[in-house]
Amino acid sequence: MSYPVFLNIKDLSCLVVGGGRVGLRKARGLADAGARVRVVEPKPSETLLEMEKKGLVQIKEAEFAPEDLGGMRLVFAATQKAEVNALVAQEAGKRGIWCNIADAPLASDFFLPALVRRGDLMLAISTGGKSPALARKLRMDLEKIFDAAYLPFLELMGRLREMLLAQGHDPDGHRDLFRNLVEGPLLEYIREEDVEAVARLLEPIAGADAMALAVSVTKEHPAGKIPEIPGDFSEKGDS
Ligand SMILES: C[C@@]1(CC(=O)O)c2cc3[nH]c(cc4nc(cc5[nH]c(cc(n2)[C@H]1CCC(=O)O)[C@@](C)(CC(=O)O)[C@@H]5CCC(=O)O)C(CC(=O)O)=C4CCC(=O)O)c(CCC(=O)O)c3CC(=O)O
Numbered sequence: 001m002s003y004p005v006f007l008n009i010k011d012l013s014c015l016v017v018g019g020g021r022v023g024l025r026k027a028r029g030l031a032d033a034g035a036r037v038r039v040v041e042p043k044p045s046e047t048l049l050e051m052e053k054k055g056l057v058q059i060k061e062a063e064f065a066p067e068d069l070g071g072m073r074l075v076f077a078a079t080q081k082a083e084v085n086a087l088v089a090q091e092a093g094k095r096g097i098w099c100n101i102a103d104a105p106l107a108s109d110f111f112l113p114a115l116v117r118r119g120d121l122m123l124a125i126s127t128g129g130k131s132p133a134l135a136r137k138l139r140m141d142l143e144k145i146f147d148a149a150y151l152p153f154l155e156l157m158g159r160l161r162e163m164l165l166a167q168g169h170d171p172d173g174h175r176d177l178f179r180n181l182v183e184g185p186l187l188e189y190i191r192e193e194d195v196e197a198v199a200r201l202l203e204p205i206a207g208a209d210a211m212a213l214a215v216s217v218t219k220e221h222p223a224g225k226i227p228e229i230p231g232d233f234s235e236k237g238d239s
């Protein structure tokens, strides 16, 4: 039985051993979450070198050596060689560093879910390592249900909550209000980019600011478009 968490890894030093297809995916996810990513890879690909140019990762062009683990908090063993991955895991274990092993789920300290991201909304899917192909398929199914409109929808809910909490705390009153908003037609109006209808729903809370709020949320985040979201590979379809 695993324990799900959302880690704050901003500025955390993370090591990816092996920058092939899998290592690259892990490195990208880490960089998108703001980690300091080092990749140990004797033959870096063009894509990996591009990432280094953009300042997303730092490459050490060499084979893994245990001293690479110095100062690291998370490590990903992602070479195609089982014995190298096992060595990485063993050395990380000695140092108390959490390790993800690409070819040995059961020996890993943690593994990664498939992700649907819509701004701060994040759905994580795990099959406990039984079927990554199923995790990927479910991710694609969920992307259709949780479409781009969820991004402005959640932005708006966040702003309304801020406004109300600034006016004072009233947990009981707020609960009903927020429940009605998330269960009502607001999402549909955002999807249709119907600014007037959104404003009408917001009026009881935002008063004179309702229209400005409705415009800013729908114009800043038009429902039809998903902006580049850190950590979002979901739109790329493939893994
Ligand atoms: C245990 C885990 C460890 C970890 O990496 O954290 C792991 C392990 C392994 N994956 C393997 C294969 C594939 N992995 C994918 C895809 C993803 N794999 C991911 C996670 C995980 N993979 C962790 C468990 C997650 C869970 O299920 O709970 C995802 C969700 C997230 C991510 O990696 O970012 C990402 C989907 C992202 C997306 O698309 O949204 C595909 C799909 C494809 O490419 O089409 C295939 C081929 C099809 C298949 O095998 O199912 C093999 C080789 C098996 C072999 O040799 O045959 C192993 C090793 C083994 O099982 O021994």
Ligand SMILES: NC(=O)C1=CN([C@@H]2O[C@H](COP(=O)(O)OP(=O)(O)OC[C@H]3O[C@@H](n4cnc5c(N)ncnc54)[C@H](O)[C@@H]3O)[C@@H](O)[C@H]2O)C=CC1
Residues within 6 Å of the ligand: 017, 018, 019, 020, 021, 022, 023, 040, 041, 042, 043, 062, 063, 064, 078, 079, 080, 081, 084, 101, 102, 103, 132
């Ligand atoms: N966890 C996951 O999501 C998945 C895991 N896998 C497993 O992940 C592993 C890697 O798969 P791919 O990325 O497709 O392989 P790949 O062959 O594309 O990449 C492996 C990389 O490791 C590098 N490497 C080899 N020896 C090294 C060393 N001593 N030090 C540093 N780097 C070294 C190679 O130069 C190569 O670039 C395989 O064991 C595979 O079974 C495969 C698919 C998905």
